[in-house]
Amino acid sequence: MDQQQDVIKDIKKTEYAIEIDHLKKSFDGGKDFVLKGIDLKIPKGSITMVIGFSGTGKSVLMKHILGLMKPTAGEVRVLGKSLSKMTKSELHKFRINLGVMFQYSALFDSFTALGNASFPLLEHRREMSLEEAEKIAGEKLIQSGLDSKHFHKLPSEMSGGMRKRVGLARALALDPQILLYDEPTTGLDPILTEMVDNLIYDTHHSRKGSTSVVISHDLHAAFRIGDHVVMLHEGKVLKQGKPEDFLNSDDPLINKFVSTGVRREE
Amino acid sequence: MASTSAIESIDSFFSAFIKKKLIGPIEAAGKFFIFAQKAIASIFAKPFRGSEIIQHLEFVGNQSIGIILLTGAFTGLALSFQIWIGFSLLGASDLVGPTVALAITREIGPVLTGLVIAARAGGAMAAQLGTMRVSEQIDALEVMGVEPIQYLVGPRVLAAVLATPLLCALFDFIAMAASYMLSVHFLGLDEGVYWERIQLWVDPSYVYEGLIKTAIFGLFFGLFCTFRGFTASGGARGVGEATNRGVVVSMVMVIVLDYFVSNFIRFYYLIT
Ligand SMILES: Nc1ncnc2c1ncn2[C@@H]1O[C@H](COP(=O)(O)OP(=O)(O)OP(=O)(O)O)[C@@H](O)[C@H]1O
Numbered sequence: 231m232d233q234q235q236d237v238i239k240d241i242k243k244t245e246y247a248i249e250i251d252h253l254k255k256s257f258d259g260g261k262d263f264v265l266k267g268i269d270l271k272i273p274k275g276s277i278t279m280v281i282g283f284s285g286t287g288k289s290v291l292m293k294h295i296l297g298l299m300k301p302t303a304g305e306v307r308v309l310g311k312s313l314s315k316m317t318k319s320e321l322h323k324f325r326i327n328l329g330v331m332f333q334y335s336a337l338f339d340s341f342t343a344l345g346n347a348s349f350p351l352l353e354h355r356r357e358m359s360l361e362e363a364e365k366i367a368g369e370k371l372i373q374s375g376l377d378s379k380h381f382h383k384l385p386s387e388m389s390g391g392m393r394k395r396v397g398l399a400r401a402l403a404l405d406p407q408i409l410l411y412d413e414p415t416t417g418l419d420p421i422l423t424e425m426v427d428n429l430i431y432d433t434h435h436s437r438k439g440s441t442s443v444v445i446s447h448d449l450h451a452a453f454r455i456g457d458h459v460v461m462l463h464e465g466k467v468l469k470q471g472k473p474e475d476f477l478n479s480d481d482p483l484i485n486k487f488v489s490t491g492v493r494r495e496e
Numbered sequence: 497m498a499s500t501s502a503i504e505s506i507d508s509f510f511s512a513f514i515k516k517k518l519i520g521p522i523e524a525a526g527k528f529f530i531f532a533q534k535a536i537a538s539i540f541a542k543p544f545r546g547s548e549i550i551q552h553l554e555f556v557g558n559q560s561i562g563i564i565l566l567t568g569a570f571t572g573l574a575l576s577f578q579i580w581i582g583f584s585l586l587g588a589s590d591l592v593g594p595t596v597a598l599a600i601t602r603e604i605g606p607v608l609t610g611l612v613i614a615a616r617a618g619g620a621m622a623a624q625l626g627t628m629r630v631s632e633q634i635d636a637l638e639v640m641g642v643e644p645i646q647y648l649v650g651p652r653v654l655a656a657v658l659a660t661p662l663l664c665a666l667f668d669f670i671a672m673a674a675s676y677m678l679s680v681h682f683l684g685l686d687e688g689v690y691w692e693r694i695q696l697w698v699d700p701s702y703v704y705e706g707l708i709k710t711a712i713f714g715l716f717f718g719l720f721c722t723f724r725g726f727t728a729s730g731g732a733r734g735v736g737e738a739t740n741r742g743v744v745v746s747m748v749m750v751i752v753l754d755y756f757v758s759n760f761i762r763f764y765y766l767i768t
């Protein structure tokens with residue numbers, strides 16, 4: 231409870247949901263850096279698109295925001311709180327402020343759609359009965375666009391689009407202030423891509439004051455739904471700003487990304 | 497210049513060699529011990545995972561009963577028959593009962609139970625956790641503020657420690673029952689002598705010794721297989737590798753641990 235109040239106090243203090251200072255990350259003890267000093271501020275209440283070629287460290291950046299990885303140097307502050315100053319159990323509690331939709335949904339494969347969506351509630355609201363949790367989870371599933379006839383299906387019995395919806399419902403279960411999406415549309419067909427983009431957009435705008443961060447290869451989506459775009463390149467922020475700024479840029483790399491807008495394989 | 501670079505290359509060769517052959521395994525062992533310590537501590541940490549524990553007890557225990565009955569019965573039969581052939585040549589067929597009983601309770605029961613359950617349940621544990629790791633389910637747990645070791649590993653390890661000795665007791669019982677059936681009803685040994693000799697030669701502490709050993713086997717394969725799964729990487733191939741390594745090492749360690757734990761228990765009885 232205190233934690234919650236602290237967070238609310240801090241939120242008033244800062245207009246940024248996520249602040250990253252000089253973040254560096256090396257996996258081999260400092261020989262080679264994946265992130266080479268990232269400075270980034272993600273405004274509250276916006277949809278921020280993080281784009282960049284494959285392998286530039288977008289997922290690594292996201293894992294730092296979630297506190298799943300420790301920075302080699304630099305600092306990450308989420309909702310005004312420095313992650314590196316938290317103990318492990320504080321971090322675990324703090325994470326109820328974050329919801330994540332993983333690239334491949336990462337649904338628990340032994341649970342049904344309803345089981346997946348109610349899992350965070352049953353873990354964090356231990357006083358809640360199973361019926362209550364499932365009622366709320368059901369609402370989130372409907373909100374994410376899953377028909378109630380699919381509630382009792384296992385992930386292995388769902389289509390890719392259904393899994394995304396369940397993944398979103400699970401991320402929404404605890405009403406987090408920040409929602410992160412790791413490549414929500416990579417590998418989907420154009421129709422499904424548009425559906426997921428709309429889902430992100432609608433979800434964001436139906437939850438007042440929430441912040442969404444979308445990691446993507448898809449520049450069209452960035453233009454369609456993004457308020458703020460950050461482009462990473464080789465572990466650095468190449469450019470950040472409004473979507474229009476990217477169209478009018480004369481940086482050759484940005485132009486290349488804009489003109490292809492697709493994944494470049496190494 | 498040339499000589500320094502030669503020295504440098506020899507130097508780098510040796511440092512690479514040492515790194516690979518010496519530091520690598522030590523580092524891996526260190527990681528395993530840290531994991532094991534966390535896993536054991538997590539069993540006693542809050543929240544208590546009652547339903548998880550019961551679910552894994554059901555998997556490790558109940559679902560292994562069939563395979564234990566089968567292996568136990570045939571082990572009892574085969575052992576009795578072989579020993580009867582040998583002993584009856586010497587006119588010592590009275591001793592078939594106690595010899596089989598000693599072998600089963602002290603060595604064969606615990607070791608075979610350990611091997612069978614390590615392969616069956618340990619393999620499943622490594623594969624499940626490996627799949628959860630590579631499909632980001634473990635990251636998802638952590639992001640939801642759930643301690644994955646406490647949720648996934650603790651209940652599995654506890655289930656392995658509790659269920660393996662119970663299965664060993666079942667193995668002992670069914671093997672002896674099979675031995676009795678064969679010896680008395682088919683090989684024509686005297687029923688009274690069969691049981692009397694067993695009572696004379698076999699101490700209940702031998703059975704307990706087997707149960708302690710299997711609890712230790714359960715602890716080892718539970719920890720090691722979950723460790724392998726938990727640290728798997730590299731897609732489906734990584735899961736296969738984790739399962740393979742988990743099962744092979746666990747099975748070898750059942751046999752190695754059996755020797756050391758037996759000696760340790762004997763030593764314990766000696767000094768007390
Ligand atoms: N756990 C890890 N250990 C070592 N290296 C890693 C680890 N995670 C990521 N890397 C490396 O960091 C680099 C960036 O990886 P990352 O997954 O962040 O790329 P990405 O921008 O998300 O690419 P994609 O768009 O293909 O998902 C890669 O070169 C990768 O090999």
Ligand SMILES: [Mg+2]
Nearest residue numbers: 288289290413
């Ligand atoms: Mg990625």
